[in-house]
Amino acid sequence: xxxxxxxxxxxxxxxxxxxxxxxxxxxxxVRIRQKEGRDPSKWTSEQxxxxxxxxxxxxxxxxxxxxxxxxxxxxxxxxDLSHVIDLLDKAELDPRDSCGASxxxxxxxxxxxxxxxxxxxxxxxxxxxxxFRHNPQYEYPLLPKRIKITVSACEKGCATxxxxxxxxxxxxxxxxxxxxxGGVGDHAFQSVKLFEDVEESDLERxxxxxxxxxxxxxxxRGFKWVLNKYGVQKTKEILETMMNxxxxxxxREETERINAERILxxxxxxxxxxxxxxxxxxxxxxxxFGFVVxxxxxxxxxxxxxxxxxxxxxxxxxxxxxGDLKGDVESCIxxxxxxxxxxxxxxxxxxxxxVLKEEGSVVNVKISGCSHSCGRHQIxxxxxxxxxxxxxxxxxxxxxxxxxxLGKEVGEVDADMYGEVIRRLSKVEDMVKNQQIxxxxxxxxxxxxxxxSD
Ligand code: SF4
Ligand code: SF4
Numbered sequence: 001x002x003x004x005x006x007x008x009x010x011x012x013x014x015x016x017x018x019x020x021x022x023x024x025x026x027x028x029x030v031r032i033r034q035k036e037g038r039d040p041s042k043w044t045s046e047q048x049x050x051x052x053x054x055x056x057x058x059x060x061x062x063x064x065x066x067x068x069x070x071x072x073x074x075x076x077x078x079x080d081l082s083h084v085i086d087l088l089d090k091a092e093l094d095p096r097d098s099c100g101a102s103x104x105x106x107x108x109x110x111x112x113x114x115x116x117x118x119x120x121x122x123x124x125x126x127x128x129x130x131x132f133r134h135n136p137q138y139e140y141p142l143l144p145k146r147i148k149i150t151v152s153a154c155e156k157g158c159a160t161x162x163x164x165x166x167x168x169x170x171x172x173x174x175x176x177x178x179x180x181x182g183g184v185g186d187h188a189f190q191s192v193k194l195f196e197d198v199e200e201s202d203l204e205r206x207x208x209x210x211x212x213x214x215x216x217x218x219x220x221r222g223f224k225w226v227l228n229k230y231g232v233q234k235t236k237e238i239l240e241t242m243m244n245x246x247x248x249x250x251x252r253e254e255t256e257r258i259n260a261e262r263i264l265x266x267x268x269x270x271x272x273x274x275x276x277x278x279x280x281x282x283x284x285x286x287x288x289f290g291f292v293v294x295x296x297x298x299x300x301x302x303x304x305x306x307x308x309x310x311x312x313x314x315x316x317x318x319x320x321x322x323g324d325l326k327g328d329v330e331s332c333i334x335x336x337x338x339x340x341x342x343x344x345x346x347x348x349x350x351x352x353x354x355v356l357k358e359e360g361s362v363v364n365v366k367i368s369g370c371s372h373s374c375g376r377h378q379i380x381x382x383x384x385x386x387x388x389x390x391x392x393x394x395x396x397x398x399x400x401x402x403x404x405x406l407g408k409e410v411g412e413v414d415a416d417m418y419g420e421v422i423r424r425l426s427k428v429e430d431m432v433k434n435q436q437i438x439x440x441x442x443x444x445x446x447x448x449x450x451x452x453s454d
Pocket of ligand 2: 338342369372375
């Protein structure tokens with residue numbers, strides 16, 4: 001099948017979680033969420049085993065883990081798609097509202113594991129999701145663009161409020177700040193703190209008002225442009241007026257706390273693991289608390305209570321380390337399957353991990369295969385975002401991004417020079433964090449093909 005024909009069929013239906021794969025073929029991919037009412041970040045060992053069976057039989061024998069608590073299966077023939085969806089349904093998994101113009105996973109941080117948590121982020125996430133999930137009023141075509149909402153259970157903001165349409169952050173005394181209008185892509189916007197010290201009962205209405213305003217504005221570029229149009233004060237006034245007309249029902253559900261002394265973090269390679277590796281992780285989780293946490297770093301976290309023997313590579317942390325995790329290398333899917341991809345992000349992610357290991361560095365690196373920025377490179381401590389210049393693949397280099405702040409663009413290099421850039425920047429972590437652009441430019445200026453940003 002020609003890519004153009006496949007694209008016409010699937011593009012408008014992306015909110016159902018089905019994508020076309022790159023090239024003229026009959027392959028599609030499925031992005032999968034937990035079913036309605038479940039914690040979006042908790043994947044049971046049984047579910048992981050089901051995904052492995054599906055991928056082995058109908059996919060490419062691998063599983064891709066995303067930066068929003070989703071899992072993707074690739075290499076599925078169109079003719080097998082409906083059967084695959086039935087199998088996912090039996091495993092309490094569901095692709096709808098994972099992609100396209102929909103309200104995506106309301107992503108909570110793992111507050112049930114983290115001792116710094118001030119609130120139950122999972123319960124709040126379920127409360128907010130119930131208005132949006134499987135609701136055609138908040139899906140394409142009525143919703144013009146996707147909405148991303150996250151909940152961070154303390155001021156560390158691990159759920160990256162800086163780039164969310166709605167980034168909820170629990171503050172002292174059980175109140176909340178709400179960051180609005182962030183987003184990456186061709187035009188990256190850092191969110192602004194639009195509401196301060198609000199009550200939990202207001203958060204659902206704020207989220208609904210933002211989705212409703214996006215619909216009224218028919219803004220296909222996302223809520224960040226609505227905020228840009230009206231400015232901070234006016235947007236806030238409009239939303240507050242709209243909130244007065246929104247009613248919500250009471251929601252009470254408490255998430256069980258998990259008292260794990262240790263958490264094993266299994267890294268992926270640019271999001272990928274083989275089904276053999278996932279089965280091994282599923283086995284370890286079955287012997288412990290029965291689930292893994294897939295939050296927003298393409299890493300599988302397994303809380304453990306018994307001694308674990310495995311040949312897989314992992315990092316051991318304590319729950320109190322959650323607020324300051326180091327050494328994660330994340331990337332989007334890249335040109336293995338994604339149509340607009342410019343580079344093989346997975347190869348780059350593996351190369352970056354190798355350089356960091358050689359240098360003994362634990363800096364966080366994020367990589368995107370094109371300007372759509374699915375790898376969120378703008379918030380990496382070091383970010384690499386692929387682009388084309390004069391027919392050549394290049395990487396834009398960003399430094400000093402974090403949960404609340406966009407990184408600054410330093411310059412760009414030919415894509416195959418990324419290793420040298422990472423090697424040099426990994427040695428000057430403080431300079432990177434403090435966004436000392438002049439010093440960083442001096443450090444990189446003799447890397448072949450480097451040009452500094454204007
Ligand atoms: S440190 Fe991070 S994971 Fe822990 S409660 Fe705070 S935001 Fe959540
Ligand atoms: S950033 Fe570009 S290459 Fe990467 S997954 Fe998104 S669209 Fe594809």
